[in-house]
Structures are given as C-alpha cells and as structure tokens.
Amino acid sequence: MVRGPFYDKNGLKKGAWTPEEDCKLKSFVQRHGHSNWCKLPKLAGLSRCGKSCRLRWVNHLQPGVKRGNFTKEEEDLIIKFHEEAGNKWSMIARNLPGRADNEIKNHWHTHLKKYVKQNPKTSEVKKQSETSQLCKAKENRESESESLHASDSSHQSLESTPLSKELSSTKLFSLSRDHSPVNGINCTEDSLASLETSENAFGNMHGKKYTKRRFETESLHASAHYHILESSPLSPEVSSAKFSSLGSTDHSPKPGINWIEEDSLASFETFEEAFGDFWTEPFVADYTYIPDEFPISQYISYYDDRIGLDLFDQVMQELPKN
DNA sequence: AACGGAATCAACCGCCGGTTG
DNA sequence: ACAACCGGCGGTTGATTCCGT
Numbered sequence: 528m529v530r531g532p533f534y535d536k537n538g539l540k541k542g543a544w545t546p547e548e549d550c551k552l553k554s555f556v557q558r559h560g561h562s563n564w565c566k567l568p569k570l571a572g573l574s575r576c577g578k579s580c581r582l583r584w585v586n587h588l589q590p591g592v593k594r595g596n597f598t599k600e601e602e603d604l605i606i607k608f609h610e611e612a613g614n615k616w617s618m619i620a621r622n623l624p625g626r627a628d629n630e631i632k633n634h635w636h637t638h639l640k641k642y643v644k645q646n647p648k649t650s651e652v653k654k655q656s657e658t659s660q661l662c663k664a665k666e667n668r669e670s671e672s673e674s675l676h677a678s679d680s681s682h683q684s685l686e687s688t689p690l691s692k693e694l695s696s697t698k699l700f701s702l703s704r705d706h707s708p709v710n711g712i713n714c715t716e717d718s719l720a721s722l723e724t725s726e727n728a729f730g731n732m733h734g735k736k737y738t739k740r741r742f743e744t745e746s747l748h749a750s751a752h753y754h755i756l757e758s759s760p761l762s763p764e765v766s767s768a769k770f771s772s773l774g775s776t777d778h779s780p781k782p783g784i785n786w787i788e789e790d791s792l793a794s795f796e797t798f799e800e801a802f803g804d805f806w807t808e809p810f811v812a813d814y815t816y817i818p819d820e821f822p823i824s825q826y827i828s829y830y831d832d833r834i835g836l837d838l839f840d841q842v843m844q845e846l847p848k849n
Numbered sequence: 850a851a852c853g854g855a856a857t858c859a860a861c862c863g864c865c866g867g868t869t870g
Numbered sequence: 871a872c873a874a875c876c877g878g879c880g881g882t883t884g885a886t887t888c889c890g891t
Contacts, residue, residue: 530884617879633858
C-alpha cells in the first residue's frame with residue numbers, strides 16, 4: 528500500500544515511514560514545534576525532506592488526527608461541502624475536526640464520488656432541504672472576521688502584545704491550560720488546539736514575522752472548528768490540554784517502554800542554554816555546533832519493539848496535566 | 850489454491866501564493 | 871520591484887490488500 532523505503536540521489540529517504548522515524552518526528556515536534564520544516568528533519572535526526580515530514584505530521588502524527596472509518600455525519604458534510612466548493616480538500620478538512628485533507632480526498636475518490644454519482648438526487652435534495660452548513664461556517668467566519676476587525680483589542684493582541692511576534696511556547700501552553708479569555712478573545716480548548724496546530728501559533732516567529740493576516744486566517748480556522756464543534760459530536764481525540772502537557776518536564780520512565788537515558792536530553796538542554804531561549808531567540812541554524820553524534824537523533828523513543836507499537840500516545844496520557 | 854482486477858491509502862510531485870530580504 | 875524561499879494545496883502514483891472467478 529505504501530512505497531517501499533528508498534533513497535533518492537540527494538540521500539533523502541523516501542517511501543514508507545518507520546515507527547522509529549515517526550517517533551523521532553513526533554517527539555521533536557511535540558517538544559520544539561515546527562518552526563521551519565526545511566530545517567526540522569536535520570535537527571530531528573531524520574533523513575527526510577521537510578515536505579515529507581510536514582505531510583507525515585499533518586496526516587498521521589498530529590495530536591487529534593482521526594483515523595479510520597468516516598461516520599455518516601462526516602460523509603454527509605464532505606458531500607455537501609464538495610458540492611459547494613469542489614475539490615477544496617483543505618477547506619473541507621478544516622470543517623471536519625481531526626480529519627486530514629489527504630484522508631478526505633482519498634475517501635472522496637474511493638467512496639463518496641461513486642455514491643454521489645449513483646445518488647445524485649439524494650445529495651441534491653439534501654443540498655436544498657438543509658441550510659448549508661458550509662454557508663453557516665462561512666457566515667461564522669465572516670462574522671468572526673468582522674469582530675476581529677472591529678475589535679481594537681483583537682488587533683492589539685497582534686500589534687502590541689507578545690502574541691504578535693514573540694509569543695513564547697510557554698505562554699501559549701499556559702493559555703491553553705487555563706482557558707481564560709485573552710484580549711477579548713474567548714479561548715476555548717478546541718480553538719486553541721487549532722491555533723496551536725496551525726503553525727503552532729508561534730511556528731513562524733523564527734525567521735518570519737507572524738503577520739496580522741496570517742493570524743486572522745488561523746484564528747478564523749480556529750473559530751470555524753469551534754462553530755462546527757458546537758453542533759457536532761465530533762471533536763479531536765486529543766485535547767490541547769493534553770498537547771500542552773507535553774511541555775511538562777516530567778521525563779520519568781514508564782514501565783515497558785524503551786527510554787533513552789536522560790543524558791540525551793541534558794545534551795539538548797545544554798544546547799538550548801548555549802543559545803539562550805530557544806523559543807524567543809531568532810532562529811539561527813548553526814549546524815557547525817551540532818556534532819554528528821548529536822543526541823537529538825536518538826531522542827526519546829516510545830517505540831516498544833517487543834510489541835512493535837509506538838506507545839507515545841499512551842505515555843502522553845499518563846503524564847500529569849499541570 | 851491461484852490468479853487477476855479492483856479498491857485502498859500513504860506518500861510523492863509540481864505548482865501556487867505569501868513572505869522575506 | 872524583484873527574486874528566493876517556504877508552506878500549503880490538489881492531483882497523481884504505486885504498493886499492498888481485498889475480493890471475485
């Protein structure tokens with residue numbers, strides 16, 4: 528089902544991802560975000576291209592991503608959205624929390640396209656008889672947009688608060704934990720989850736300014752999720768709180784799991800110390816500093832080779848939430 | 850049991866638009 | 871204004887699994 532692993536002429540690995548690679552990528556992104564997909568593979572100890580890492584993260588490893596069977600509700604939504612917007616898979620995905628655009632696209636081509644062809648009336652009746660949820664979502668987004676424009680405080684949050692450029696991961700994690708309204712924006716767990724995952728909210732602060740437009744786009748996506756979630760039983764399986772708990776410094780060993788010794792972590796923290804705050808300093812990739820044997824590449828492994836499973840999620844659920 | 854076609858889905862590729870210097 | 875870079879998107883590919891004969 529998946530291309531077998533191979534190396535291209537540049538020495539980059541292609542094809543199926545191994546559990547070990549997944550583990551490396553997941554561990555690295557959970558801990559350090561994805562400020563720069565192009566440089567991430569090297570820092571994470573992966574011989575993949577950045578695009579490949581991004582795809583793997585978005586479609587499979589990202590917290591909250593749903594796998595497997597689509598519910599009837601989800602299928603109806605996909606059909607409806609597709610009728611209105613066409614092959615805008617990313618837009619459809621934004622309105623189906625937890626579903627990756629690639630998976631929706633695949634599901635459309637393998638199941639729904641035929642179904643719609645065979646039942647054109649069914650889908651048409653549905654389209655006419657129900658108020659379009661997509662239109663609702665659009666309206667919601669527009670009203671959110673208006674409120675964003677109307678609200679000085681919202682803009683202030685972009686232009687005069689740390690959110691604009693220098694929002695640290697610590698701050699964001701604390702936001703997602705206490706759910707308190709920030710600068711006039713009611714932060715729900717889910718909207719924050721969206722905010723976090725889309726560019727990790729602070730993702731582009733290294734090397735790129737987090738522009739107002741980009742922020743608005745992401746915020747609107749977050750609000751779109753929120754509105755859908757209000758009327759839908761669908762919700763991400765992993766909450767932002769769980770995600771934010773990854774900021775925890777509890778690296779205590781869990782039974783039955785292969786742990787790389789703390790020295791590996793310590794070395795990386797030494798690296799952080801040497802460069803100041805990894806999250807607030809401008810991103811400078813000084814590869815000359817990183818020796819070949821730099822331990823990032825062997826960062827914590829959650830892969831239990833006795834049972835052949837990645838136990839990352841289980842481990843994360845066991846971590847204390849604080 | 851063996852074979853071949855269909856179905857599935859992870860991953861690749863190329864293009865486009867936004868951002869930065 | 872422009873070129874380079876980067877992230878994101880949609881189309882496509884291809885290995886594997888399923889299913890019918």
